[in-house]
Amino acid sequence: MTLDADRLEADAPAPAPESQRARMGRAPVTTHGELSHLALGLFLERGFDKTTVDDIVRAAGIGRRTFFRYFASKNDLPWGDFDRLLDEMRAHLAAMPDDIPLMDALREAVVDFNRFPDEELTFHRERMWLLLNVPSLVAHSTLRYASWRQVIAEYVARRLGVGIDSLTPQAIAWSCLGLCLAAYEQWLAHDDADLLELLDASFRRLAAAYSSAA
Amino acid sequence: MTLDADRLEADAPAPAPESQRARMGRAPVTTHGELSHLALGLFLERGFDKTTVDDIVRAAGIGRRTFFRYFASKNDLPWGDFDRLLDEMRAHLAAMPDDIPLMDALREAVVDFNRFPDEELTFHRERMWLLLNVPSLVAHSTLRYASWRQVIAEYVARRLGVGIDSLTPQAIAWSCLGLCLAAYEQWLAHDDADLLELLDASFRRLAAAYSSAA
DNA sequence: GATACTAATGACACCGAGTGCCGATTGGAA
């Protein structure tokens, strides 16, 4: 669930050389990341709902129609290149040894996945604050989480030797998502909180609830 | 998560006597439930996105502006009187003895909560199919689920003697929601499936995953 | 340098959801 722009969108301020610049046709006027950054700033400044798409395109100096070629919707702006992140998590899980208990593997993968440099912390926090507090974004996020869940379900299905669409992998994936979101909520609610500890705790608390006779 | 119109919206076809009819001012031309039923029919027939609000108000014979006084958004149409349902679940949980293990109590409450007459099964299935398959509704549902989660969190917080906003109740509530949704997805995907068994299984599978050393 | 090709841009018109405003209805109560 780590969503840091600088880690995700390799492209910085400038229109960017984009790896090897050797394409044909007109060059893009901006980048995904640049727009995302710009919009995020406006959202935090004026609020998400009070910032119109027209405000954004005016600030970016691009046409309204062009904007919707970079992002499918205004709701997608706070998300970075999420798909790339998912690939990373998939690889991370695939690299884990099969002899550790399933839920431990998931917990460790999720925790480790959310480890990121201190300097990105503030930015990440702002981004996640929006995603978890603006109703429109909260709702939209669900659609993005679906692919996140699939990565978990994929791994669980392989470990258990069952179909990815069967109950157990899906139930565990859903539950993991919930545990992460609960941890994120706590993290956002408490300035001094440590995200990694919260994620770890979230998984362990549920385990405790299941095993406890209380 | 049971959402049956006939169980929820006491009002049937007619404008309804509405408990004690003794209000002042002009009488309402329709009801929440009537509109919900009508719209649900159109959604299943033509699809959610291809059914405009104008289609609905035309079919209902009311003004467009009036529609938005009954429902805050088109997305709210498939939901019944959800708040009343939540009250029922809250009461159900409150009535459970405190000596049964926490997760067992939650599982039983959730399962029992989704018990409903066979004749409502088809209707409930259609309704839930929309809520879990139409992207716009999937996204919007998240906002409704928040209050469902709070009911769970409330109970867990009381049982554990901690604050409702602290990590454990919220994590468990999130997880429960996930387990329910996973069960619902299976139920919708398999014609012959039994919802109650799936809900029960969903909870037990996660428990197994936590305790298993595999 | 001229030409062809390609890909991105942005203007315009249009649609549908949702809102603010306000006068018009319709019921019960005085």
Place this chain on the structure above:
DNA sequence: TTCCAATCGGCACTCGGTGTCATTAGTATC
């Protein structure tokens, strides 16, 4: 009959999002 209260519904407007299409700006070829 008059007054009041609550609902109705029309209208205009905002905003997100889409389809269409001519334009622009790069690369490659001759």
